Amino acid sequence: MIDEVDCMNVRDILWEAARSDSHRALPILSFPAAQKMGVTVEDLVKNSELQARAMELISRETNTLAAVSMMDLSVEAEAFGANVRFFSDEIPAITGQLVSNMEEVQALEVPDLNAARIPVCIEAVRLAKERIHDKPILAGMIGPYSLAGRLMDVTEIMYVCFDEPEIVHEVLEKVTSFLISYGSAMKAAGADGVMMAEPLAGILSPDMADEFSVPYVTRIIDALQDDSFAVIYHNCGKSAGDMLESLFSQGAAAYHFGNAVDMAKIMAEAPEDILCMGNIDPASQLAGGTPETVAAAVKELLDRCGNYKNFIPSSGCDIPAHASWENIEAFFNTVEESK
Amino acid sequence: MLNEISVKLQAGKAKIVKELVQQAIDAGTPVQEILENGLLKGMDVIGEKFKNDEVYVPEVLLAARAMNSGMSVLKPYLVAAGVKNTGKACIGTIEGDLHDIGKNLVRMMMEGKGLEVIDLGTNVSPETFIKTAIEQNCSIICISALLTTTMTTMEKVVKLAEEAGIRDKVKIMVGGAPLTDAFASKIGADAYTPDAATAAEVAAEFCHGM
Numbered sequence: 417m418i419d420e421v422d423c424m425n426v427r428d429i430l431w432e433a434a435r436s437d438s439h440r441a442l443p444i445l446s447f448p449a450a451q452k453m454g455v456t457v458e459d460l461v462k463n464s465e466l467q468a469r470a471m472e473l474i475s476r477e478t479n480t481l482a483a484v485s486m487m488d489l490s491v492e493a494e495a496f497g498a499n500v501r502f503f504s505d506e507i508p509a510i511t512g513q514l515v516s517n518m519e520e521v522q523a524l525e526v527p528d529l530n531a532a533r534i535p536v537c538i539e540a541v542r543l544a545k546e547r548i549h550d551k552p553i554l555a556g557m558i559g560p561y562s563l564a565g566r567l568m569d570v571t572e573i574m575y576v577c578f579d580e581p582e583i584v585h586e587v588l589e590k591v592t593s594f595l596i597s598y599g600s601a602m603k604a605a606g607a608d609g610v611m612m613a614e615p616l617a618g619i620l621s622p623d624m625a626d627e628f629s630v631p632y633v634t635r636i637i638d639a640l641q642d643d644s645f646a647v648i649y650h651n652c653g654k655s656a657g658d659m660l661e662s663l664f665s666q667g668a669a670a671y672h673f674g675n676a677v678d679m680a681k682i683m684a685e686a687p688e689d690i691l692c693m694g695n696i697d698p699a700s701q702l703a704g705g706t707p708e709t710v711a712a713a714v715k716e717l718l719d720r721c722g723n724y725k726n727f728i729p730s731s732g733c734d735i736p737a738h739a740s741w742e743n744i745e746a747f748f749n750t751v752e753e754s755k
Numbered sequence: 756m757l758n759e760i761s762v763k764l765q766a767g768k769a770k771i772v773k774e775l776v777q778q779a780i781d782a783g784t785p786v787q788e789i790l791e792n793g794l795l796k797g798m799d800v801i802g803e804k805f806k807n808d809e810v811y812v813p814e815v816l817l818a819a820r821a822m823n824s825g826m827s828v829l830k831p832y833l834v835a836a837g838v839k840n841t842g843k844a845c846i847g848t849i850e851g852d853l854h855d856i857g858k859n860l861v862r863m864m865m866e867g868k869g870l871e872v873i874d875l876g877t878n879v880s881p882e883t884f885i886k887t888a889i890e891q892n893c894s895i896i897c898i899s900a901l902l903t904t905t906m907t908t909m910e911k912v913v914k915l916a917e918e919a920g921i922r923d924k925v926k927i928m929v930g931g932a933p934l935t936d937a938f939a940s941k942i943g944a945d946a947y948t949p950d951a952a953t954a955a956e957v958a959a960e961f962c963h964g965m
Contacts, residue, residue, distance in 0.1 A: 501853065505904050509853040571859050574813040575820065578767070619856070621811040655811055676932075699933030703903040736903050 426482065426552045426609040426646035427669040430691055433481055434728050439718060441729045441751040442481040442693060443702075444611065444650070444672075446556075447507065447737035448744060449473045456504040457737045461488050464536045468543030475548045478748050482608070483548050485541055487556040487734040489613055492591070492598065493566035495531035496524065505737055513569040516576075521586045524567070526594050529601050538598075538605050545606030552608035554648065557599055559614025560632035561625075563591040570616060577620075577628055584628055592632045599640040599647075609646035609669065612636065615733075618653010618674070625659050634666045641669065648672055648693070652733045657682060664690050675732030680720040688726055695732040696747060702731060703739040707746035714750035722754060756784065757793040760825065764797030767817025769824035776825040786832040790869070794825050798867025802952035805864075812860065815951070819863030826866075840871040842962025844895035845887045847875030849908045854901040857931055857951065861897060864955035870895075870962065881911040885919050893925060895958050898944075900931040910942035926961040930954055 433440045449470035450460050460466050467486055475483040490508040494500045498514045515521045529535065541555045558566075564587040565573045577584050599610050617629035637647045649666060652674020656663065660682065663671060673682055673694035686692050696702065701713050714729065721727045729751050735744065756779050763771045772794075779789045801818040804810040844865055848858045855877050862872045873891055875883060884896050896916070900906040909929050916922045926945040929938075939947030945961070948954040 503851070503904075506851070506902055511853055570856055571816065574816050577813065578817060619812040621813060624811075624813060654808075658808075699903045700935060704933065704935075704938075738904060 425644050426554070426648075427691075429481060429552060430646075430670055430728060434691060435725045439722060439729055439751045439754050440479060440481050441748060442484075443696075443731040443744075443747065444484055444487055444698075444734045445474055445478065445480060445731065445744065446470055446484055446486045446734070448735055448739050448741065450737050451741065452477075457506060458502045458504050458508075461486060461491075461502070461508055462533065462536060464539035464543060467537070467540035468547060471540070471544040471553070472547050475551050478744070479752060480551065480748075481728070482552045482554045483544060484554045484611060485537065485544065485556045485607075487611070487613060488537075489558045489562065489566070491533050491537055492558045492563050492594065495527040495534050495594070496563075496567055496591075497527075498567055507734070507737070510566045513572060514567045515587065516568065516572065518580070518583050518586065521583055521590075524587070524590055526590050529597060534598065538601050541602055541607045542605040553606060555599075555602040555605075555607040555610045557595065557602065557610045557612050559612050559617065559629065559649075560588050560592050560595060560636065561620070561629040562614050562616040563595065564588050564628075565616040567591070574620075577624060581627070588628065588632050592635055595636050596639045599636065603640065603645050608644070609648060610640065611648045611650055611672065612668075613650040615650070615652050615674070618651045618656040618676070620653075620655060622655065622659040622662060625655070626662055630662050630666060637667050641667070646670070650733075652676060660685050670728070672730060673732070679717060683721045683724045683727055686726060691726050691728065692724075693728045693730040695730065698731045698733050698735045698739065702743050702747060703736040705743060707742045710743045710746040711750040714747055715754065718751070718754045756782065757788065757796075760789070760793030761797035761800065764794060764818055764821045764825065765801050767814065767821050769817075769821040772821040772825040773828055776828045780828070780832060786829060786836050787838050789829055790833060790838065794822050794829070795867060795869055798822055798864070802864055802867060802955060806950055806952040812856070815860060815863065819867060822863075822867055841869035841959055842895065843871045843873070843891060843893045844897055844958060845873040845875055845884060845891060845893045846897040846899070847879030847884060848877040848899045848901075849905050849912075850878055850880045851908065852900050852902050852905040853877045854899075857901065858899040860951035861899065861930060861954045864951045865897070865958050868955045868959040870955075870958060881908060881915050884912045885915045885921070888916070888925050889919060889921060895926050895928060895961055897928045897930070897954070897958065900929070900934065903933045906931065906933055906938065909944065913943040926958075928954060928958060928961075
């Protein structure tokens, strides 16, 4: 098995799964491991050993296609100096506005890889790679516009995009430079790819996404992706479905969509050589549903999308830490029982 | 002139809307007409387009900013003319939750329906919602949540409203990505709305019915 993974890159593994007559899933699943480990979310996000053990646990106990590291989208903003609030049962959140004008943006330093919890996340991937031999490792990473939004405030940045777009572009230059360094470090630590979450681009209009997200995402993908390292692009916003052509032009190894879009519509529009993933509602189903409702939702998803040979079933976004394992098991079981 | 205000508002042209509102006032146009057939009409169009997925979040933010720009000129005249708000609401993201885009959009859309909206921000305790509703005489409490762990705290707002004896005087509206109609019914809220434009419509209906 080790040899199989060593000689297959993430892209190959995902395509093989998509083209198979049976289904396998790749949900964004990491934080629910905290329940089984008896630790809090705050413990997890601050400790590389715990993160690696969480990835190992999920890799061992589920039939996921890859081990995904913590999808904690506060890590990179914190490295830039943003304030973070930690919770025992939820992923951390960024508070306040770090930069608001050109002077502040020009003074904003691109952090090195020792800033804040960046070393914790890189070390977690390194440890996970040492311990997980039968599945590829995907590191979690934020996308450029979503990081810029956390530094400038997610509402305010949209005004600035119209009023003084050069300020947003200046921030985007800096975060893109950082994300390329961070992704490269993940690669060096042993990650087989990154799942880059760009959710804020999913509330922009297609024109705005074309200006403020797509070119920067493309640069990051071009810098990181090669035959042995894949970038999976995640966008769970509602408008993602209106900008497919542009998103697909970014060149990611796969595209992951949220439950705000109709997955069947995405699959109908996606070219056959574009790998797409999605989109069981993590909140209302995996966290708020029952094994029966989860199974029904998965069956419906597979009824509508399962025949596409470029589709992999997944959660629509990161699965909440408190989602019950009965629901998670129902998700995997239903996927695997479906032909 | 009023149509032009509406059109420029929809295009998010804050400075032009402000100038046009002043011109309309100077031309002797009744201030209530400027409000209803200029500013609020423009927001109505944007709200409808947003509900139908014809415009995106940034366009709504810009239109709302243009409305506020026009209102900054118009408000003193509205007060002087004794024009009342459609109603009064307080809004916030529930305790433990720091997300605010959805809440901000609802606030803007409600203001676009002529409601006075007190924005309590994020991480708002159930007690603060109730205290504000009582002290500010709000007829609507509007609660937002993005996290599945925080949405359950919304039920406490409903219970506190009952305990405070204001439940029959205030409508409680809830919204946010993980919420559903069934959840709203379960906690005893008056309405769940799936998007900001619908929230504003329902709020306006509640106010008209009170």
